Amino acid sequence: MRHAVITALVLASATLAVPAKADTFDIVKQRGSILCGVSQGVAGFSSPDDQGKWGGFDIDFCRAVSAAVFGDPDKVSYVALSTKERFTALQAGTVDILSRQSTWTLSRDTGMGIHFAGTAYYDGQGFMVRKDLGVDSALKLSGATVCAEQGTTTEQNVADYFTANKMKYEAVVIDSADSIIKAFDSGRCDVYTTDASALYAQRLKLTDPAAFTVLPEIISKEPLGPAVRKGDDKWFDIVRWTLFSLIEAEEEGITQANAEASLKSQNPTIRRFLGVDGDNGQQLGLEPAFAYNIVAKVGNYGEMFERNLGQSSQLKIARGINALWNAGGLMYAPPAR
Template sequence: MRTIFATALLLGSAAMTIPAAADTFDIVKQRDKLTCGVSQGVAGFSAPDDAGKWSGFDIDFCRAVAAAVLGDPEKVSYVPLSTKERFTALQSGGVDVLSRQTTWTLSRDSSLGIRFVGTAYYDGQGFMIRKALGVDSALKLDGATVCTEQGTTTEQNVADYFSTHKMKYEPVVIDSADGIIKAFDTGRCDVYTTDASALYAQRLKLTDPAAYVVLPEIISKEPLGPAVRQGDDKWFNIVRWTLFALLEAEELGITKDNAEAGLSSDNPAIKRFLGAEGDSGQQLGLDPRWSYNIISKVGNFGEIFERNLGHSSELKIDRGVNALWNAGGLMYAPPVR
């Protein structure tokens, strides 16, 4: 009995000293601004212009969350983070959401105190080289020096790839993407390896982008997605359903330009989605027209992809597997109802 009593006291003391998970939703509402962790500058995903205005695929996701929660996509403070800083910043509450080309893996989802809300972009690791190297396949890179970014999944992926194909390489590990660009541009390494989408973006920063080529091999699965802290289910649901709303809007044909007309549509699914009917907003603790606020002010998933990454952008990346499920891709949202 004495042992049971002592254990109960210990557990009671622990319960009093362990703080409850912060309600990020209330914090964001009180602050009237979302803090979003982004990259330090990757074209097409998150990068500031000369005036300091941020744009990109990941930026637009942050804007969509702000539109859903605060009704205004401009109420966002962007925090540029290195790969080493990104998880610590999220864990510590330095940012409310991480939207920074981050691969969803088992170890990250289970041991870092964070939760990925879904896949926003299906990517895979590739290789970029100088055309002058005369190589047309990653299988011909035996003996190459290879630049990778510290603290990323690319380090292990490239090690596995070279080992599997019985090739040798010399790793050059650098702590930032900009540092790799400088090293690669000056010839410190023969190969730059990271997610293929990032290679297309980073190529634009090289002195002579046309002198470089991305090889055809994709050596990994890299599902990139936003993440939030564990133990904050309300906030997790809001950020997750923001992503799903962007996808559902594209499937329903709702765009930034026609969202207003959709409020009086003859299609009940469109009216429910936009909040003219139903209670999806109440279920999330948001304004009834939370999804209308997202689409009318930011656009649907397809619009975000096209202007930042697609053929209307500098990167000109095909949708490929990032197309909707009914257009040959992997993108699929549960019903927003």
């Protein structure tokens, strides 16, 4: 199926909204595709190429869910959502999954009718400045004008940071990331603050990316992950265990290249994970080979990270705390048994 992008406005009028307690899995199966809410274009996470084909870390996650459900990673339609409309679109049933660099917080997880399925990327808020500003630390930004995106957690984080460090600043709040880039590039603000991963992505859009630097301070915890509607436990379980399967596959050394050969493994953990033995798939309402399909058609978590965000990508972000738990990071999946 060709990748498609559907604007939220058109989709909302053309698709029956899904009530909070509806069985999204059955609706998805009947429709024959997954509606995945993504950004309007952030390099490395979700953006279309010149042919309109979407790619990125958040895109690959939705492809992994499609592989788990359909055995085919491309039964997905991508819905480009602004920061303001992302949660409303999920609540209304405009999308089945929100995979859009969204921070898991208490208020969002308890008061918005949505559930985060887990953390797909551990991030934190940072600062980007022009190199010629001569600043090498965020603690030297007193008096600066700071651009932040409206309706995000960055507004409160930056206010808290400057207050805690007894620094003054002038906030320039703008309603979209692309508008911030234009303002920052033109010199309207001295500093651009958002999640550090997004700063690396947005830097590529500047007139002279090499003239800008991301400062070392990280001032917040921003666990980014996919979200679904509350009251839909079956779909929540499928999305959550898709994420865990990506992580578990890396830990077990199962890659896109060796997934088929791994079916012959005598390791009971690998056999159970790939659906050769056991009933993991049945417990989720999926085929026994759902995890095999995820890895064979999309890859494991490490492969997904490397091609979209890591050293094989334009962003070249270090794995850091997003490494596996046994490699000094935080990525950890419960046992698949």
